[in-house]
Amino acid sequence: MRRILALLVLGLAFAFGQKELRLFIWSEYIDPAILEAFTKQTGLKVRMDLYESNEEMIAKLQAGGVSQYDLIVPSDFYVPSLIRLALVQPLNHALIPNLKNLSEKFRNPPFDPGNRYSAAYQWGTTGLIYRKDRVGVPKTWGAIFKEPKAPFILMDSPREMLGIALKYLGYSVNTLDPKQVQQAGQVLLTAKRSRYFLGFEGGVGGKNRVVAGAATYAVVYNGDAVRAADENPTKVAFAIPQEGATLWVDSMMIPAKAPNPEGAHRFINFILDPKVGAQLSNYNRYATPNQAALPYIRPEDRKNPAIYPPQELLGRLEFILDLGKNNRIYDEVWTAVKSR
Template sequence: MRQLLLPILGCILACSACGEPGKLNLFIWSEYIDPKMVKEFEKRFDCKVTIDVYEDAESMLAKIQGGGVSLYDLAVPPDHLVPVMLKLELLAPLRHENIPNLKNLDEKFANPPYDHGNKYTVAYQWGTVGIYARKSADKPIDPTWGLFFDSKHPPGPFVLIDSVRDLVGAALKYKGHPLNSTDPAQLKEARDLVLDAKRRCVGFEGSVGGKNKVLGKTARAAIVYSGEAARGMTDDSETFYFIPKEGSQIWLDNLAVLARAPHRDLAEKFINFILDPAVGAQLSNF
């Protein structure tokens, strides 16, 4: 009797598992996806999407290295981190046959220099790094990175972005140096500017946090990404965003399946879903 019950129990458990909805674990920047899109994906593919968020790329990488590579299915790394994650063997190759909507990817985002042939990543969203600030008739803002790095022309209380690459890059551009400089003297100059600005700022925040400080009027200016600035200007017409006259950078975030993703098939379905033209438009308008 005992021998008969075991196969029956196994069949019951197998059938129960077949009826369970799928799961997808998404690791993404905060405020970076429309909840309505998530609900539509869950409905269409009978699954549950669990979202965990981060505010800076360094935190994302540390958490993935600390065990997240087998916990999360998808992450959204910026362009400059993709080569690092490939070297660390943190990404799984994309099976293009499961992502037919790759044909919808704009030519300028296909075959990027950091991932030839889109073997591991697909473009998610792009934008710029700039300054988000509050208008003032009494004290106009000069469109320069000097708002943060020149102590003689402070805009008022300001927030620095909690991102090494973006903050050091802004300091390098202010001094007229290349964004990707490896020159020790130039990097030391940028470091000194950042340290001086640190003593005068009201704190470090991720892009979302910086935007919220300006909206909450606890800071007049912050270094943010263009997406947060666009949302902030919608919430408060007395705020604005600009690229400093010294120049800045264009960033490109990417969808990537992690090397030990527990739900790889569903992750690739999600990428294909995002590449649908109507869904992509909804994402960009969020």
């Protein structure tokens, strides 16, 4: 009965309230056809603004975006900070019946127990996109960290880039040892001083420069690389070096002062529909957290280890955790890396 009443209230809100949904999301991260289908079903036009890093997204929220946007899609390790900073509001589960479609491991994530504030959107890994027409498969992160011999780009994301350097050194991406984090920072500083270093890029920037031929390697998210490899099969490929890398989950959240929270709930529920969830992953080439969507995922993608890593590879991958007050260790080292 509670769910029926909630959905009735939601329907009345749409009838007399907002006719627009403001989405703040990573670039190249949703099939435009999904937005069109949502508008057709709900009458809500989706206005979309883009960001290239979690830091950029949070800065915009703190500068007034918290009352301008209805939905954001942050990475897992930023979810606790968004909650602590009161930048997001709790979800009304009665308005998201499709929440039940999430795989078990995404229903009660450690960064948001009980999905009180978030619902998983996509998950994936980091790795190297590279020009296969110029170099062989990069078996180690040493391809860019130890005497690089070709132009490369680093990811403009502190925890992910430091995490990769930590994996290269044999440490955990969530180490609390300041000396280990400083060693990782030194790895990145050494890479920066290489004549082959072309800079830091967020979002799809590194992928685009490799595809264009300006760089040979770039640290990127796997889905971006998989799509690029499909479009340029003789030129580019994706690999996760032997030391391992980071895992991530992006989740849907509603800003604390969203102008249309009812529409945001409806959008979350729409994305969690099995066929829509599959359409999203088939477009993005990232793994779906939606168990009910798996039967609709392309068979070739289900078998692609770059999208759904095998158990052996998963053992070398780590989720980045929010470290609370210990995040400052990483922030300080990253600031030093970027400023020198």
